[in-house]
Amino acid sequence: MTDAQTAAERIARLRSEIDEHNYRYYVLDAPSVPDAEYDRLFYELKALEAEHPELVTPESPTQRVGGAALAAFGQVRHELPMLSLGNAFAEEDLLDFDRRVREGLGLDGGIVDYSCEPKLDGLAVSLLYENGQLVCGATRGDGSTGEDITANVRTVRNIPLRLHGEGWPVLLEVRGEIYMPRAGFEALNARAVENGGKTFANPRNAAAGSLRQLDPKIAASRPLEFCAYGIGRSAGELPDSHIGILQALKDWGLPISRELKAVRGIEACRAYYGEIGARRDALPYEIDGVVFKVDSVARQQELGFRAREPRWAIAYKFPAQEELTELLGVEFQVGRTGAITPVARLRPVQVAGVTVSNATLHNLDEVARLGVMVGDTVIVRRAGDVIPQIVQVVPERRPADARPIEVPPQCPVCGSAVERTQLVRRGKGKAAVSEGAIYRCVGRLACQAQLKQAIVHFVSRRAMDIDGLGERIVEQLVDTGLVKSPADLYILTFEQLVVLDGFAEVSSNNLLAAIAASRRPALARFVYALGIPDVGEETAKRLARALGSLSRIEKALPEVLTWLPDVGLEVAHEIHSFFRDAHNRTVIEHLLARGVELQEEGELQAEFAACASLDELLDKLGISGIAATGAKKLAEAAGSLEAVIALSQDWLSLSVTKGLSEKARQALRAFFADAAGVERARAIEAQLREFGMHWESERRSAVGLPLAGQTWVLTGTLESMGREQGKEKLESLGAKVAGSVSAKTACVVAGPGAGSKLARAGELGVKVLDEEAFLVLLRQLEG
Template sequence: MPDQSERAAELRGLLNRAAHAYYVLDQPILEDPVYDRLYQELVQLESAEPRLRSSDSPTQRVGGAPAEGFTSVDHRIGLLSLDNAFTRGDLLAWHERLLKVLDRPGDTQLPLVGELKIDGNALALSYRNGVLERAATRGDGTRGEEITANVRTISSIPLRLQIDNPPEWVEVRGEAFIPDATFAVINAEREQRGEALFANPRNACAGTLRQLDPKVVAARRLDFFAYTLHLPVDAQPPSQWAALEWLNTAGFRVNPNRELCADLAAIQSFCDHWEQGRHDLPYATDGVVVKLNDLLLQDEAGFTQKAPRWAIALKYPAEEAPTRLLRVGAQVGRTGAVTPVAEFEAVALAGTSVSRATLHNADRIAELDLHLGDTIVVRKAGEIIPEVVRVLPELRPSDATPVQLPQHCPECGSSLVREGDEAATRCVNSSCPAILRGGLRHWVSKGALDVDGLGSKLIEQLVDRGLVGSLADLYRLDAALLASLDRMGDKSATNLVEALEASKKQPWHRQLYGLGIRHIGEVIAKALAAEFFSIDSLAAAALEAPEQIAELHGIGPEISASLGQWLHNPANNQLLQDLRGVGLSLEASAAEQEAASQAGANANGMLQGKTLVLTGTLPNLSRSDAKALIEAAGGKVIGSVSKKTDYLVAGEAAGSKLTKAESLGVTVLSEVDLTAMLEP
């Protein structure tokens, strides 16, 4: 008779195989009562002796207290976006570019894999010695949020790979989603409880993955399809098709509606079939992903700065529907731009009910020849953003009146202005409540001062009650006043005051970006902050020598003029004084100045003009940190190895890039080599 340790191991193995058979293969091997009894036996064993509990136990799919928050983590291997194709012509053009990159004749037939593009949320799964070690969201492709506890609740994701002798590490990419039938049940349950309904399965899935309580995630019954595999170089399959088969064997659910196609014509037939067939699927899909099958050829094709050259997403044509225009409203943004918004009879598009769409500007209204009461055709651009495509004039009522943009601001009543060749019509009243609300939302956003706890609803209260009339007024709020507002308790109020105080220490470039000056986004703000260490030095250049700013790389005269115009405004100069009065520095710290100066000194240093590739896991540097070091020293980081690569920086589990670099004679650096090279 086995001892308790052996019995627990036997139960784990059997229950994991049963879960795989039920959730992935749809071929149950245990009846529910049998599974439940064996599961309870394992629970009792682990409760009696906690040492028997392991991370791959089915009892660990849901458990533990809710998390306090999520931690950002670096992806071992990045999750790049895909370029999009929208027509057969786009797909053909991609194929021609691919042949050119691979230096193949134009009539070469390349085997391609067609896979359905699941409309869900990308996940990065990391396995160590066959056991799920970490799960993370896609994030920006380089860093994501760790959500391992939540992902454990997804029954179609194996906690332990269903293969013998797994590699030391395995990286799997795939899509979490909520099936249509499950989504309908979830919304029905929410309606019974009087809760707001989810708009669509994709949004529900995204919100579920970021729940702090894994029990809530488990109740939503998410599913998962795996589609990308990364292994150590000596274990990597030769093709994408073989990689999908490996994933299937290892216990993952792989979408069965995939096809290995001999050439582009076969792929086009596959895409045509699923453009219609997708409507019969039990989950949402918004296109087909086409991938070069041969992984060595994938490596040869390489990447652009944002996407692989060897893959493309063919998006289905946006679904269109007719409806009747009821009215046209207007919204005022933080820069004063007035955006007309069409309001129409609700219509179902791409799984959601749509009743509003932006009309962009007065030119778009004129182009459409829009009249109130018109029958209009609307669609979701990219399956996300509603837009008005055209008008059906033959259905226009006889008494229909032309739509015109208002002459006065709908928020403050000021006369609206349209300058020169600008498409936008603007409110130029700096005291306009809409401009103030937009400016406040921008100031506290993540890219700017990153103030947690100050959302749109609270900002509306603060402005509407006259408690905040400028950015500086935020820092004059106290906890007692905040606690008196709707949906604000003492704890929330105290936390917000602390968050505002902490935001004063944000770097100078974030403060500059937060001011919301037209045309100055995050990248431009960083570039300006690296050259001008305070608002004073930047203002002096903008007002006295604007050409000095315009000549900076990536800036130009339009941005320089916008900056000068903003600084000429007396109200903005008063704002800068007020911000300093409440403790904002509006200048770079000594450490920031030193870092910027060092970066400038290194620009002509060891890596000036050099091209580098990063691969594997470095012992001390994250990929983003290594990239920042290289770029600060004048180097450029790209995604694939070629004859033009100067250096390959290789870490643990370097993979096929290391093999290719060695075959091409590219110099290979370790992390130690790189840091030594960059020492002054």
Template sequence: MASPTPQQRINELAEQIRHHDHLYYQAAAPEISDLQYDQLMAELINLEKKHPEFASDDSPTQRVGGDTVDHLVQVPHKVPMLSIDNTYSREELKAAMQRIEKSLEGSLEDGESVAWVMEYKIDGVAGSIRYENGRLALALTRGNGVVGDDITHNVRTIRDLPLTLRCPNPPAVAELRGEIYMTEADLADLNVRQTEAGGEPYKNTRNVTAGTIRLLDPKIAAERKLRFFCHGNGQIEGLDVSDHMSFLNWVKSVGVPCTPDATPLQSIDAALEAVAKLEVEMPDLPFEVDGIVFKVDSFSQRETLGIRSKSPRWVIAYKFERYEATTRLEAIEVQVGKAGTITPVAYLTPVEIAGTTVSRASLHNVDEIERLDVRVGDLVVVEKAGKIIPKVVRVEKHARTKALPEYQFPTECPECGEPLTRDEGGVYIRCTNPQCPAQLRQRLVYFGSRAGMDIDGLGEEVVDLLLQKQLVSSFADLYRLDVDTLADLTWPRQRKGKGDEMIDVQFGRKNAENLVAGIDASRSRGLARLLSSISIRHVGPRVAKLITAKFWNVELLKKATAEEIASIHEIGERIAESLVGFIQSDVGSQTLDDLASVDVVLAEPEPKESELDESSLPLSGKNVVATGTLEHYTRDEIKARIEALGGRAAGSVSKKTDFVIAGDKAGSKRDKAESLGVEILSEEEFRKRYETDA
């Protein structure tokens, strides 16, 4: 069969996308995933770019969302309600954010930078809530982005939305945009009522929300306990805010809930670090999240960037696919972490999700168990976000055919028997016994990991073997191990070809020599690496590096006060108090002294006097702009190098600029430097003048 012509494929894709738009926006019954939809749209966009003669005015690429439904009044948006471009990998996210920052390069004022705000991407229904002189006047769906459905009658039933803003002089118009959603717990309760009435249970929170918000009877909407998070704005009159974080703070102050944990970030690198952390440590949230959104904070920078026909240029989403399955909860057990945190774990009837078999999932903490009302024997919905994190998201309470006892969280540590304590003002319950064997195991495992001291050969099995043979009871004991002792150890191994039969096998001289060599190599990792490896609360690799830049050996660190450490940029009181508390405790002092006694290096290279005295650095007091493509540096690297030499890396050229480093395709910044008479250096000239190793 012949391949379709470009025109035929464009028409075919357009029809497919219209079909899926109808299912998603009107019927609330999507047939394909967001990723599959985005792939169809991307193919259509690319084809229309290559063959503009076949693009039509009514193409899905020219529209936002879907058409409005017929049974509700349709109202134009004062400001178009656009959608967001998506990425599905950290590489795509980084590239998109770099494109956005590059678009701003020529417009930034001297010393101005691009700040970002990170927010959860709530999986609900987009809504716009309009307040006039402080009173809720109108609520609309996104509709097609230009015209939305009037859902004011249902939005007025959302209990966490005030009917009147809590402020004495409200703005004339405040159009708050955000997500209408339902919690997993409320869906579980709704499904109980639904099945008791003889109906079918609802599959997920988004479908319920999409259907509920368009109902004609507000009484039904009120029963379903919809909620709202604000994450943006439409038309605003009479409110003076210049950035997104200030706007969100104002919104919260007048009584409207905002997307929680909105985080300001000062660089793309910080954003990528935040994404990596969330992928591993996504908190227990009572609502569905299908991604993370990054927005330029400054409203003036947003105005400079502008919008496309479909989406703003100042925002990008990092989405992860969600995969879920239903299975039975067979047991709940608790584990003790390296910081003493007691984490409940759900043991499940094995179920396949996203190509892997899942038999366990974290329940996070006691509050999560209570929120879910999860009980042993329950049928539960388990989700993996981004194919990474198994999580129990909902109990199918309607399937609970008999009374099940509530789970009783332990009051004593399951490993050492000591009483458990709850963090003051927090959600975590801990074992505070520093000699707890379970904590020691987890600390040793982390100490040997790549993120820790990177000791080749020191994995979980070896740690278990060393503890079982009572050869280690501290970090320093690792450095006292010798080849002869290790070589004679035996550990259980499965006999080849004999099913599950286990036999004792000698550890062996080769394994012993490799392990001792790996341990010995770790002695010289330095103080920063060590501090982040010995499980001091709140002290990770970046924090340790910042602290040891000022207190570069253990003697200086022992003399440092919490106030001195807290004064370091990015550290603060909580981290400082945790570190000083550890160092001054009997356990902490003994740990460091013990490590010193086995020749572990507890210092960083001492800074040169010139590095401590910034005024003596070659670029001290100078404003430097780097532009164009450089051969030896990335954008972040040249900025870091300028700052390391004492200079200030500016984003735009002005009369205050001391010189410009111009690479390939330098463009407008080079032109402006020439017009102002600012010195221009090539990359090679910069390296010869300021880099001693160039």
């Protein structure tokens, strides 16, 4: 067999495989391989065709874009083909692109002006406007013919149905990307899980699947957004630069990228790529690279096109975040709350520039959802610092000896029983119990894995902040039996430490000094350090600031806790259960007895003084049929809790009480006929009085915190303090620190390296302070 025959066979196989992947990706929205695998196949085909140009045919995937339109939709022919872009995967590719551009323009030593913008990971679409009215929306399809998705496009909220302003061409074809933001994607999948539906693998599939729904109501319910990146046909005068055209589109009401930037020369393009790459995971949408285009329209026309791509544009892709590999086995790890987590052991593979050999499987429900088995070929994803995870199985590659994944009956660390958690959903007058997705070891702190993780959390920077107590040292302290609870850290001695592996006189004294320095934690840090389930740093701060003392937090009943903002009943029960546990109380007692002195304790926060009302108390009791309105009517009729209890048993008086249905009256009577119901209601009222939250308690004026009620945003680097310290200072002055800029933002503090948040503040006219002005303001406000 000749080399040409061998190449022809390989080319035929590659074309067949790529066509199948195109069909699954563009038509079915169900890709079976990650982008990196597709790119490898495509570039192998491209290289073979370059070596054997006689074998190139018009039907080759290298000569066209995407796949065929779905028959369920009407077809739209693109009078100007919607081409894809050439890709760069390394700096050399980008430099070659710039060299070709300069050579094509006869600029051997010249500099080219480029436009730069992120490459959104969505679905390319064309929007046709006639006399300013949207008349057609179409997918790219195979580049020549797309699917008519006008009805679905009209439901995307940021696509104008009529162009704004004036001066637009009588005929204008706008091209861009419809995508799903990360937050919307997560919410969509969460709803699907709650309703027992199928989840999407990634935002791109979710966007594509939404636009290919035959019922526009489904598309309308999805959180889709559009971003314009260029034009096709037009009948009218337009600016002479790509940036100018996009700015004109923006003036006419079409959204463009907030990251759009004009630069001079390829070195500035490289810098833009690095800057966007560093912020990639913080962007509110998925991107897979950066698009660079020659900015001058005249120069674009001079450079022209190849068969499937323009010569004046390139997509510089980020390292692949998804790759194919094999699941070799599954191990089970034990966390600080006893949760048993399956961890996938993978055949090592490079993902996003890092060798990945382990990935999280979250829990057994996720294993079932994926349908994954040991031996499977899987797609593993890694984005930034996120733990790698398996996102999809390639079922057609499953071996005959694949094995199911089963949870161990005993804890792999301590041998204690492993039990499935139960979910308790509390509603009006009842609690529904169902099986949870988490399995737990019941050994608690007798299990060394849980003890180690609990102590690692306890000493972490945002908790007790004991410098020098890393995981390796914690493991050694637990393994030698020196530490059996967090409280034991405070009775360690020099003699115990200095004989341990890796310790000497200086390191032993340094660790003891760090432990001593942690004895005076703020109340919020201490509460967070305790590791209460579902209580993160923000909830711990809320508990500490509102209730003001550990004693109140320990005693607080679940219903009382729900008067605090953002504390729901489920979290309230977790907090209450934690402090009722005898072991947890003993650990806290030992911590306080061994010299831990809580700081920033005081009275109940003034805004919660007399914050409760009788109708709210009645509503929180969860009496069937009595919601907020009925509780208000009942409170108005009775005037006190004791009067409500008495009224509930006085059937004649109750029957004429307005605002209550017969069913509600019966439920009220039954609730207070039970001694437990009366005791619970009286206990809640008694605690409200004790805390000063009762409606008859003395109201107090809040000491006016200067930034109370304001929302601030920190962006960039704060050189004189960490962002976390800046956040703490703002919160101590009453401000809420948010992660994104909106019209309600009071001020943005922008340090060096500030990017999209600073730009967004400029768009909205939000006040901006640099670090120096911020420090001056802090000194003024802190007196």
